[in-house]
Amino acid sequence: MFSQIFKGLRAVLGLNIMGLSLSTSLKYMLLSLEPQHDPSSHLANSERVMYPSITELGLNQLALPLDDPLTLRHVTTAKYISHLGRPLFAARWDAGDKHIQKDLLDFARFKLAPGPADPATNVLACLAARFAVEFRPRNERQEDIERTLVENHMRYCTGADSRLRMVTIAPSEPLLAEAAFEYLHYFCHSPDWVLKILAENLDAWAIHLGDRGEFVMSLIWMAARDAVVVRAARSVLDRRPWDPYRHSIISIADWMKQLLPADYHQQLESMHPSVVGDGTAWTDFNLAFEDCRLWCNHFVQVQDYDVMHTKFLCALLSNGIGILCVPNEAGIDLLWIGLKGDVICEENLVLILGQARNDRCYQSEPDGVVLDTMDPVKFGICAPNRSIPIIRMVFALGSQVPSVTLVAPPPPPPPPQQSQQHKKDTKSPKDPETNFSSNLEFTSYDFWFAGIGPSTFGCVTDKDADWYQDLLALSRPPYDPPFGPFPVLPPIFRHSNKLRKLEEETEAVREARVDLRRAANNMSMALKSHFPTTLHHDYF
DSSP states (O other), X not given: OHHHHHHHHHTTTTSOOOOOOXXXXXXXXXXXXXXXXXXXXXXXXXXXXXXXOOOOOOSOTTOOOOOSSOBHHHHTSHHHHHTSSSHHHHHHHHHSOHHHHHTHHXXXXXXXXXXXXXXXXXXXXXXXXXXXXXXOOOSHHXXXXXXHHHHHSOOEEEEEOTTOOEEEEXXXXXXXXXXXXXXXXXXXXXXXXXXXXXXXXXXXHTEXXXXXXXXXXXXXXXXXXXXXXXXXXXXXXXXXXXOHHHHTOXXXXXXHHHHSOGGGHHHHHTOOOSBOOSSSOOXXXXXXXXXXXXXXXXXXXXXXXXXXXXXXXXXXXXXXXXXXXXXXXXXOSEEEEEEESSBOSGGGEEEEEEEEEOSTTSOSSOOHHHHHTOOTTTTTSSOSSOSSOEEEEEEETTOSSOEEEXXXXXXXXXXXXXXXXXXXXXXXXXXXXXXXXXXXXXXXXXXXXXXXXXXXXXXXXXXXXXXXXXXXXXXXXXXXXXXXXXXXXXXXXXXXXXXXXXXXXXXXXXXXXXXXXXXXXXXXXXXXXXXXXXXXXXXX
């Protein structure tokens, strides 16, 4: 077929005609060879010019105009969402009848995860569409996987050359993200099976997990959101016709209750702010976040600090975007945007900030210094003393002791009628022992999650925890190696003194090896094992 086209083009050789070939094949380099490799003598002798492959197709060309004022109800209609992203879905909506429009989400799911494809590849495609997955291929096989996603699974190629070197992304397309959610939760065996596929194929897929556990944190945040959605609709048929406003938006209170274990739900409802600024009244959690909702079904990796400002966050909220922050952003790894009421404006945004810590030096005790670095006012995200409080949470994923802490507010200042002596005896709001600051220009409800498992997260099962641990082990620094625990002994052997001693010795060897690796990575952290023993007396 291709050779016949070339024969036909020879007939118009002397005319000023440009040939254009369209292809979704991963063998696109055959259409745009480098001159020295092209069989045409006209190209080899520079008589003709072969243009490089064009991959810049753009997005949102058919996006619908926005209402004024902009409302959550307007941006969460199936018609509006179908016109975001590539024109494929918008054109199908505009040209189709009501039956085609009703089945558009199913069509998107078939395009993203086609039935004949390998189930593991389908899972990868769906995860890539929701979690801003970054590929870092190291060999040709891994590059082929990324090219396959472009060819058959709606991955977007932003750049390519004749040597098949590609740069790919998953742009913000809330329709595809919702289709990915449905495939992962209604058409896969179970959520833990998805984690199993991810953990077992992680090295083969060459996915970058981040350096601090932020990828695992994004998985847990989204798992809590998905659990709330699935609880309201047990099957795909319960979501047809799809109404995003009814089927995909959840309340912040429900999301937090799904994130926390059931034992903490009552404590959450009566929780008071951990930090109180000047612009917010002292209220419990339920009242503070009444009528506050979340519209977020995928993450996008932002590349510019300036995007993280409330005026831009309004636009990101309208697309259902959660933010994976700029690499090396100090203090904040994830940012979700909630909304109080229905009008989308800067004053109504609810900011949810997350920070992941995968190092074992962060344990179950909340660190006020870490929480204080999550300051949206200093980062320029929002104006000081907003009327709507924020939510801050730290995931100390490397902690060996699982726990959840709803950080208590600082002690109130002493009454003015107290004596000077009594004032000296009373702890100030910023006390060296507590290490928490109260001199911040916002009001925040703070949470400290330590470890990973059912006792830390309400949306994580025992099976999930095992796979999450594998993911965390692969993203830890080289001085914190992924040694597993001593195997669980059968009940008949648990009283064996020899085996108990072996278990203790195995743990001791493990810790010794960790210390040796830390010593090799010297002076990179303020821990004893990172410093020579000659300096321990002076510094520790």
